[in-house]
Amino acid sequence: MSTISDRFHVYDDPLTGERVYYATHPTGVKMAICPKPEFNSSYAIFGTKYGAIDNDFSVDGGEFTKVPDGIAHYLEHKLFENEDCGAFERFAKTGASANAYTSFDKTCYYFSCSERFEQSLEILLDFVQKPYFTDDTVLKEQGIIAQEIVMYQDSPNWLVFYNLMKAMYREHPIRTDIAGTVESIAQITPELLYRCYRTFYNPGNMVLAVAGNVDPQTVMEICDRMLLPNDSPVIVSRCPEDDGRIVQPFTEQEFDVPVPIFQLGFKEKWRKISERDSLLSGIVRSAVFGPMSDFYTRMMKKELISPGFSSSFMYHRGVQASILMGQSRSPEVLRDEIFAEIERVRREGISPKLFECARRSAYGSMISAFNSVDDIADSLADDLLFDTSCFEEVKAAAEVTVDEGNAKFLEQYDINNSSLSVVRRRGEA
Amino acid sequence: MENNMYVSSPGEGITFRAVRETRFKNACISVHFLLPLSREYATVNSVMMYLLHRSCARYPKYNEFRRELAMLYGADVTTSVSNIGNCQMLTVEIAMTDDRFLPDGESISRECAALLSEIIFRPVVDEDGELFRSEDIEASVRVIRERIQLRINDKAEYASHRCIEIMCEGELLSVEAGGYIEDLPTITRKDLAGAWRRMLSLAAVNIIMVGAVAHEPVEEIFAREFAAIDRRYAGLPDPPKMKEDLHEREVVERMDVRQSKMIIGMRLPVIEPDDRTMAARLMSMIYGGGTSSLLFNNVREKLSLCYYCSSMYLSRSGLMFVSSGIEEKNYRKAVEEIKNQLSAIADNEFTDEVFEATQINDSIGSIERWYCMQFLDGCVRTPEQAAERLKAVTRSQVAECASLVRMDTIYLLAPENREENSGEEGGAEQ
Numbered sequence: 051m052s053t054i055s056d057r058f059h060v061y062d063d064p065l066t067g068e069r070v071y072y073a074t075h076p077t078g079v080k081m082a083i084c085p086k087p088e089f090n091s092s093y094a095i096f097g098t099k100y101g102a103i104d105n106d107f108s109v110d111g112g113e114f115t116k117v118p119d120g121i122a123h124y125l126e127h128k129l130f131e132n133e134d135c136g137a138f139e140r141f142a143k144t145g146a147s148a149n150a151y152t153s154f155d156k157t158c159y160y161f162s163c164s165e166r167f168e169q170s171l172e173i174l175l176d177f178v179q180k181p182y183f184t185d186d187t188v189l190k191e192q193g194i195i196a197q198e199i200v201m202y203q204d205s206p207n208w209l210v211f212y213n214l215m216k217a218m219y220r221e222h223p224i225r226t227d228i229a230g231t232v233e234s235i236a237q238i239t240p241e242l243l244y245r246c247y248r249t250f251y252n253p254g255n256m257v258l259a260v261a262g263n264v265d266p267q268t269v270m271e272i273c274d275r276m277l278l279p280n281d282s283p284v285i286v287s288r289c290p291e292d293d294g295r296i297v298q299p300f301t302e303q304e305f306d307v308p309v310p311i312f313q314l315g316f317k318e319k320w321r322k323i324s325e326r327d328s329l330l331s332g333i334v335r336s337a338v339f340g341p342m343s344d345f346y347t348r349m350m351k352k353e354l355i356s357p358g359f360s361s362s363f364m365y366h367r368g369v370q371a372s373i374l375m376g377q378s379r380s381p382e383v384l385r386d387e388i389f390a391e392i393e394r395v396r397r398e399g400i401s402p403k404l405f406e407c408a409r410r411s412a413y414g415s416m417i418s419a420f421n422s423v424d425d426i427a428d429s430l431a432d433d434l435l436f437d438t439s440c441f442e443e444v445k446a447a448a449e450v451t452v453d454e455g456n457a458k459f460l461e462q463y464d465i466n467n468s469s470l471s472v473v474r475r476r477g478e479a
Numbered sequence: 480m481e482n483n484m485y486v487s488s489p490g491e492g493i494t495f496r497a498v499r500e501t502r503f504k505n506a507c508i509s510v511h512f513l514l515p516l517s518r519e520y521a522t523v524n525s526v527m528m529y530l531l532h533r534s535c536a537r538y539p540k541y542n543e544f545r546r547e548l549a550m551l552y553g554a555d556v557t558t559s560v561s562n563i564g565n566c567q568m569l570t571v572e573i574a575m576t577d578d579r580f581l582p583d584g585e586s587i588s589r590e591c592a593a594l595l596s597e598i599i600f601r602p603v604v605d606e607d608g609e610l611f612r613s614e615d616i617e618a619s620v621r622v623i624r625e626r627i628q629l630r631i632n633d634k635a636e637y638a639s640h641r642c643i644e645i646m647c648e649g650e651l652l653s654v655e656a657g658g659y660i661e662d663l664p665t666i667t668r669k670d671l672a673g674a675w676r677r678m679l680s681l682a683a684v685n686i687i688m689v690g691a692v693a694h695e696p697v698e699e700i701f702a703r704e705f706a707a708i709d710r711r712y713a714g715l716p717d718p719p720k721m722k723e724d725l726h727e728r729e730v731v732e733r734m735d736v737r738q739s740k741m742i743i744g745m746r747l748p749v750i751e752p753d754d755r756t757m758a759a760r761l762m763s764m765i766y767g768g769g770t771s772s773l774l775f776n777n778v779r780e781k782l783s784l785c786y787y788c789s790s791m792y793l794s795r796s797g798l799m800f801v802s803s804g805i806e807e808k809n810y811r812k813a814v815e816e817i818k819n820q821l822s823a824i825a826d827n828e829f830t831d832e833v834f835e836a837t838q839i840n841d842s843i844g845s846i847e848r849w850y851c852m853q854f855l856d857g858c859v860r861t862p863e864q865a866a867e868r869l870k871a872v873t874r875s876q877v878a879e880c881a882s883l884v885r886m887d888t889i890y891l892l893a894p895e896n897r898e899e900n901s902g903e904e905g906g907a908e909q
Contacts, residue, residue, distance in 0.1 A: 142832045350618060407550055
């Protein structure tokens, strides 16, 4: 009989009070389990480090293969169909609510349940490891995914985002919709799906994160029973060379919108960043541009922004940018105001008081991220996939200083390397 | 204290509930004001609630107010307006990090509760001591106008609004909780002050706190504040009745879209406090509640007609909506299949497995919402007790509910005729 300590490394986090059991299963799958016996529900996520941007890859030193746009997402849809039965039907029998998503750099399959966790976990591990693609089943999915693609094309927020990506990146696959195009998905065949599957759905590239009313030992036993051994090949997924400079400073499109919407991106040269870096960049954005800032108040008064004015930090392999977004009656005028504010902050620094406000706010929201089993499992899965630690981020939120914030700001907002994407009403461009 | 819950009534038509929950890292205090729904007050209530969340007499400037909230570890104040059957619900709430998780033994819960009461009971006054300031009113009117205009950016949401507007024309159920653009220009400071006083005086009030923080200081604050209000609570309206004399009709509207959005509005005479609402809720889940539902597995998986097809049942209005995004050429086929699946449930043709799929959601938000809705029913159950009740529903009760559903309005938001469009310049289509 093995004990928990034989197979897991146990971590107790002092700030959140969470206990997490980490392990690497003998097949190579990385695992993290956060038992929450006081909760009624449980949540499990089985993911692979494979997303829409992995469209050009080589296996074990072989030649590079380029695959059609949208294939990772297509594969996610098709995995739900095994040879004998659909995964949704199987989950319906255990009462679990299951689904999956594909993003730029990962594909995740998950379920949540309040009963019969063990059976549902077996189904999750089983269906993801049993691909079954035929000409007929692949063709059948085209109608569904085509409707998913056109659904997004009716969204101005989707347009303004992808136009920004095209203005900032010359060749990177971030330019293309995760789901691909109606034309690109028509090129997808069972052979191509199997090739992508064998490359990226191998245990060394996969993770399992669980949070909820579960026992780590039981999860391990189910993994022992269900995970299939497999050689984990060496995968090299490449992105086109990028000099770190934007393609064009401005792009616009006409669409049926009542008020123009915009995204303003500040591109950075890609590098590996730490948890502290990404946390700091959030605190800095909120101190300089957030609702508590004088800049925000001034822009509201001038009616150049609305309460939807917000910001984000984008970070994927080969992609690194801060983005400010919202709606504005005049995005170009607003951009000039933002540039002037950036120049001012570069000269004068971030207000220490506002930095402290933003830091405390960030600490509170980091802690809140451990409120539900879904969020905990999601964070743990990301940590395993990208070799990060959500607990490091909480720790950083308790420690970072305004000096670090100022250094971060200087590094991030290069107005000569920014692009503005606008979607405005027909006839107003 | 039963089921971890403390209940008291600090005034006529006012209920205070504290649900002790140690599982979460947040605590939440919400105050819900319920008033009879009316078209007349929809817009003014919407603007008034937006004003409340921006500031209070103690922090009259928005950015100062936000800084104070940030210093309280990002305590989050939100206000909202929503319709529930024949009532309008105005909500003010604050979510905060639980004191147990703050560094150096700090405590913010009392301060957060005090701030919530400031927001509700002491809005900003101008130099003359009058309620609200004109510059704040102007800013709020602009925001509400944009919010209403922006509905069109989300085509599925826009289609839902249109369907309910057309289907429930002349009924209270068609009132837009967010308000109307045409009412905005004439709103005065006096109207807003009146809306605020009406809320405090006439509404049924439901105060709910969920979390591990002590409830006594919070209860005391609200008891004291409400004691100073001239309360004239006169009860809430009766639940709506199902419209008689229904005729199925189809409405097609055209817009510059690539995907057609279809909303099918239906009615059923199962309206809270009807005993059968649990069965109707389960019926809607089986019909189009998720990836194990009949609509998902047939309209999407078997016929490949769409990416999403789901149903939603409003137990306090007796309305049900099916929503999907399709190609216009598949419209008839989709409508037919959606009707067939409803008939299948009415004919008791569904598997025991889909029937058994029930879930309890453990999030602080859903627990808060749960108790907020329970308030309207007079009897309070825990989410666990409700799950037990859901399990007691029989197959024939589900089938009965499905057989009571009547089609009302089938709404389609479809692409414009492309030939008409071909001469237009600067189009986005490629």
